[in-house]
Amino acid sequence: MKKYKLDKLISCTIFVTLIFFIFLPLKNIVRADQYCASASCGPCEAKAGNSNIKTRICSCGGNGWEEDCGGGGGSSSDGGGGSSSTGGNPPAIIPPPENAATAGRFSQTVNLPAGSYTLTVKARGTLVKGGGSFVTVSGGHVVALILIPETADFATYSVPFSATAGTYAVKIVVEDGSEAYFDLVSIKGGATEYVNNPDFKIVKSSPQTISLDEPDNWGDGDNKMGYYYGRATASAALLAAQSSANSSSSTSTSTISAAVKLNLKLKLQGVTTKPKVADAIKVKVKLGGGGMAAATDYQTVDFNVGADGVWSGTAGFNVPPGNTYKVYIKGPKHLQKKVCDTSPSESAGGTYHCGDGKVSIVAGDNTLDFSKILMLVGDLPENGNQNGVVDAYDTGYIRQHLQSSKPDELKIGDLNYDGNIDGQDFSLVLASLSIKYDEE
C-alpha cells in the first residue's frame, strides 16, 4: 500500500512537471496575442522598478500587462519616474491629478449665425498621450479644432473659423492617458460671446464623481471630469489661489484674440524702381507662431508700389497679441518667404532665412518693414495656381516665352514687370532655383 502510494506520487509529479513544461510557453503566447497585439493597445512606457530591471506597461484599456523591456529598451520622458500623471512639475496651486486617465468629454451646444468667429482656449496640458486633449467646434463636421500641447503654464490658443447659421457643439475632450486644465473656452464673433460660462466661474454646487465640482452650463456627459477645469474646483481657497495664479500668468501668456492690422512693406526680386506695367499686385499673407496651434489662413492683400520699388499693403487678422509671430509672404510669381523679424535685413539678395518667430504684434496697427529683404521670384502660376516649387514648368515657361510682350504671357512670365519676358526674367528664375522651395 505504501509502495503503491509512492509510485502514484512519482507518476503525479512527473505528469505535473510535464504539463508545466509543455504549457508554460503556450501561456505566454496567448497572453501576448490577447493583449499586446491589440490595435487599441496604447504606447508602452518604461518605468523603473525597485531594482535596475525596467518593465514596460502596455495600456490596453484596463487589461494592462507587464513584460520585460529587455535591458533598458525605451525610457520614459520623465526620467523613469513611472506613470506620473502630472507630466512634470505642476504649479503648487494645482493639485496633482489623482484619478486614472479616463476620457473627459464636455459639450455645450451653441447657436451661431452665419459669420466669422474665433475659438479661443486657455489651457495647460500636463500630459499628452493617445488622442491628447483638444477642443472642437462641430456642426456635422469639425469647423474648428485646437490641440492642447504640454506646457509649463497656461497658454492661450486661438483659431479663426467661419460658420454657416446653425447649431454647433463645442466639445472639450481629454483622451485616455492625457491630462489638461482648462480655464477658458470661448467662441467670439465680433464682441459677442457665444459660449455660456466660458471661463468656468459658475460652478455647480453638487460634487461630482471625483469630488470636484463641474462648471455649470456645460452639458453632463457620461464622464463627469470636472477635475480638468481650471476653475471648477470645490475648494473656494483653491479657486481663489488658482484665479490669482491665472491672472499673474496672463502677463506671460497671450490674451484673447484681437483685431490686428499689419502694414507691410515688401521688395520683390528684380524690381528696383516703380515698374512699367504694374502698380498693384495681389500677395498672400498669413501668420504663424504666436502660440497659435496652427498658422492662420492666407489673406490676399493688394500691394501698391512706390517710386522706390517698395510695395505696401495692409493685412488684417484676428489673433492674440504676442511677440513670437512669423509672417509668411507669398507673391503672385514668387516663392513663399518666412519672416521672423519686424525689420529683417540681408547682406545678399534672397539670403535671409529664419527659424523661430520674433515678430511682435499688438492689437491695432503694426508696421512690418520687409523691404530690406527680397521676395524671390520663380514660382509661376500654372492654370492660375502656384505649386510652391521652382521647377521645369517655371524655367521652361520663361525660356519658351522669351521676347514675348503678350499680356497673357506677361501676366505669368514677366517677373520684373518691365513689359517684356527677357533674359533678366530667365536669369531671375535660374537664380531662384538655388532656393527652389517655399519656406514653411
Next chain:
Amino acid sequence: MNNNRKILIIGSMVLLILLVILMLVFQKKPPTKTEELSSTVSSRVQSTPIPTLIPHPTLGSMTISAVGGVIRFPNNKELSVLISSSSEGKNIVAYDAILSFDKSAFTYVKTASQMSDFNVFSYERPTYLSMSAIKSLQNNKSTPWNKQPLVEVVFKPKKTGTYIFMLSPMGKETSKLVDDKANVVYPKTDKLELEIY
C-alpha cells in the same frame, strides 16, 4: 519488486530529463539556413515613398535603369543609375526628375547630364533627389526624345540588401517634361530594384 520500483523511478527520471532536453533544444535551436536567409531579407529596408496622385494624363515615359544592365553591386562601391525618357514626338525644353531612394542605404554622390545642351540642377531632399533641367538658350533645334538618356546619378551604397529606386511623385514634386510651348507633360515612370551585397 524493489528493483522494479527502482527501474521505474530511474526510467521516469531519464524520460523526464530527455523531455526537458528536447524542449530546450526546440526552444533554442539555431536558425536553419532558410530561416537565416529569410531573416536577412526581412531586415532589408526598402524605400516606401508615398505616391502623389497626378491629376493629369500621362504622355511619354521616364525610365530608370542601372548602367550596364547590372543590378547587383558590392557594398561601399559607387554605382550609377541612368534616367532616360521618350517624349512621343514633343520637343522638350525642360524636365524634372524626382528620384526616391532609401537614404539609410545610399549616399547621393553626383548627377551628370547626358545631354550637353541641358543643365541639370540637383537638390537632395530628405527622402528623394529632385533634379530640374533646362535646355540651353543657344540650342533651338527640335529633338524629340526616344529612350534618350537624360541624366546619370551616382550613389554610394552604405549597407547590403535589396532596394528600390523610383521616379515617383514626392510631396509637391512630380517628374515632368515641359515642351516648347511650355505645356507640361507627365510621363509614365517606373522603378528599379538593385541588390547590394
